[in-house]
Amino acid sequence: MDPTAHSEFYKYTTPLITPLSFDPATSTHIPFRATPHHTHRTWARTYTSHPELYLQPASLPELRLIIHLARQTRKTLTLTGSSHSPSTITQTTSWLINLDNFSRVVSADPTDTTITVEAGIRLHQLLKELDALGWTMRNLGSITEQSVAGAIATGTHGSSLRHGLLSDSVVEITIMLANGELVTCSKDKNTELFRAALVSLGALGVVTHVKFQAVKAFDLRWTQKVVDWTEFVENWDNADWHHHEFARCWWFPYSGKAVVWYADKTEEPRTGRPASWYAEGWRRWGYEAALYVATWFPSLVPVVERWVFRMQYGKLLAGEVVGAVEKSDEALTMDCLFSQLVNEWAIPLHHGPAALRRLTAWLTHDLKSANIPISPSNIFVHAPIEVRVSNTCPTDPTTSAFETPRPFLDQSIVPSALLSPSSLSTSTTAEGGATEKTVSSPAGSESPTLYLNATLYRPFHRNPPHWQRYYTAFELLMKEYGGKPHWAKNCVSVGREEWAGMYGEGMRRWREVRRGVDPEGVFVGEWLSGCVLGEEKEVQ
Ligand SMILES: Cc1cc2nc3c(=O)[nH]c(=O)nc-3n(C[C@H](O)[C@H](O)[C@H](O)COP(=O)(O)OP(=O)(O)OC[C@H]3O[C@@H](n4cnc5c(N)ncnc54)[C@H](O)[C@@H]3O)c2cc1C
Structure with missing residues (x-):
């Protein structure tokens, strides 16, 4: 054993690293690929942190060494992949592991x-x-x-x-x-x-x-069309996702329109993808620059959004059908443009029309119909608001059995009490007279999931004004429909107890499994202890 092996890391790991890294089988020391002073940013640069060590192991023994060291020196371990989660889920001041060297x-x-x-x-x-x-x-x-x-x-x-x-x-x-x-x-x-x-x-x-x-x-033939937003919501039960294998909708609130995209498998010859207006450098830059200016003059947002909508979807507006035949992964993915905050919630699909009508009303300042106790004053939102769906119904509705086991923390599974068409009952709370609504639904029936994603661009990494107020209002609405936020995204109003309440038994079982495999809390980083687990954090 080399008595000075990895001594440059003693400051972070204590001298324990020397004996722990020694591999008697090869009489060498296991590498410790660690970088101090690393700056960790999310892809969208929504959050930045400075982990004490950034670790990129290249083998299982290296990974095991990191875990043993962390446990014995009471450090927490957080993991990151490509850092595409825009929330603080991967932020830490302790040790951050990345598995880019595990990609075979x-x-x-x-x-x-x-x-x-x-x-x-x-x-x-x-x-x-x-x-x-x-x-x-x-x-x-x-x-x-x-x-x-x-x-x-x-x-x-x-x-x-x-x-x-x-x-x-x-x-x-x-x-x-x-x-x-x-x-x-x-x-x-x-x-x-x-x-x-x-x-x-x-x-x-x-x-x-x-x-x-x-x-x-497989290849997909995809088609895109512009529809009137009000009609889209009115025709909810006949939406394209009922008729095509893949379908999604982008809502452009200031144009009163939605772009509906749908795709099915095909064996037709592939075609080129139609040109995208903002794919080109300067147009993309122009859109971002216009939104940047609008962060100081927010009332410009509708003008900018209407302009970009016309430029990007002009052909569709003129009645032309746009589409292509592409490899499935090319067809299904899209250009997400630039840095953004995203706040996506899952609610039962059948609550879509009610939720979307109220959100439309709130954005157009029809406060009576919106019935959301937060002011929309000076809030101008970016487009599109994404409307997507997922099949979360049991394969066998008679037994509620699924083809694959369900994750305990699947945000898309809706509690059975909220699964069928509902009525909203309104009551007034004791404090402040704010209106509180609850969804009452017969239990036991099943519904697919609707995902509503409120995107806000961050032009040149600058947050738009009042984004937290917009998100708070959006979240109040989503909660009324039994919604659950996407784990990776930027929800602003959900505390630990609320997360636990949303998942109930699923959260209880997940925590039980977690405690069983990590009783000392080695993997309880800052986001987990702050947002989900609370008192379970046991190491610093
Ligand atoms: C432009 C954009 C588009 C997106 N589109 C969609 C979409 O269409 N649908 C959707 O649902 N989401 C979407 N997302 C969200 C994205 O899929 C998730 O944030 C995803 O978790 C990011 O993966 P990542 O590799 O970047 O992981 P990170 O963001 O780095 O980490 C996410 C989580 O994974 C954990 N993790 C990472 N590596 C490991 C490991 N080896 N072992 C254990 N845990 C690990 C981390 O601890 C963390 O909890 C999008 C995000 C962006 C920025």
Whole structure:
């Protein structure tokens, strides 16, 4: 053993690192790939932190060394993939682990179209590997920049009434726990751990490998059309997501329109993608610059949004049908433009019209119809507000059985009491006379999930004014419809008790599994202890 091995890190790890890193089998010291003074930013630069150490292990022994050191020196470990979660979920002043060095394909099995990958691999890398095998992923969200582990950890979803979360395709997960043990879980093995790991929030340990169910590669014919917003809401029960495998809607409040996008599998020859107005550098810059100016003069936002809508979707407005035939991953993903705050909530699909009518009313200052006790004064929102769906109904409604085990923390699963058409009853609270509404619904029936995503751009990384007031009003509305926020996004008004209440038994079981695998709280970073777990934090 070299008595000075890794001594440059004693300041952070104590001299314990020297004996702990010694590997008697090879008579060498396991590398410790750590960077002090690292600045960690989310992709959108919404938050920045300065972890004491930024760690990028390149092997399982290296990862185990980090975990042992953290446990013994009482540091917390937070994980990050591609840092695409815009909230503080990956921010820490303690140690931050990134698995970019874990990005290989381990094996692929043609007999059942499954692939096992290291968990740091980005979705776009995985798709490339799958493509070489003639396979692809069943469903995708808007982008493929995320790491596999990160996408699973927060419940990433796409938009389809025939598919659920991306993690619905996960067959097996391997995690390195706080004691350094490597454990594999699946629907048949360590099932409770598997259900906890399907949305883990990085709180169970380090996900090192994921086995996915892939599907044969397919192409999609997609079509885009502009519809009148009011008509879209009126025709809710006949919306395109009922008729096509994939469908989503972007609402442009200041144009009174929505762009509906839908896609189905096809074997037609591929075509080129129609030109996008703001794909070009200077136009994109122009849009961002205009929004930047509008951060000082917010009433300019509707003018800017109407202008960009006309430029981007002019052909559709003129009645032209725009579409293409593309590889599935190219068709399903989209250009998300620049830095943004996003606040996405899941509510039962059938509450869509009521919720959207009230939000429309609030944005147009019709306060009586909106019935949201927060002033919309001086609030101008960016477009689009995304309207997406997901299949969260049981495969067998008679037994409420799902094809795959459900994550304990699946934000898209709605409590059964809120699952069917509802009536709203209004009452007045004792304090301040604010109006409080509750949704009353017959229990037991099932509903798909509707996701409403209130995007606010941050032109040149500057927050728009009053964004927290907008989000607070939006969240009040979503809560009335039994909503749950996306784990990774920028909700502003949900405290620990409220998170726990939204998940009830699911949260209780998730916490039980978590405590079982990490009793000392090694993986309880600042976001987890502040927002979700509270008193469970045991180490500094
Ligand atoms: C432009 C944009 C578009 C998006 N589109 C969608 C969309 O269409 N649908 C949707 O649902 N979401 C969407 N998201 C959100 C995104 O999918 C999630 O934030 C996702 O978690 C990001 O993955 P990541 O690799 O960047 O993970 P990070 O943001 O770095 O981390 C997210 C979580 O993963 C955990 N984690 C990371 N690595 C590991 C590991 N090895 N082991 C255990 N835990 C780990 C972290 O601890 C953290 O809790 C979008 C985000 C952006 C910025």
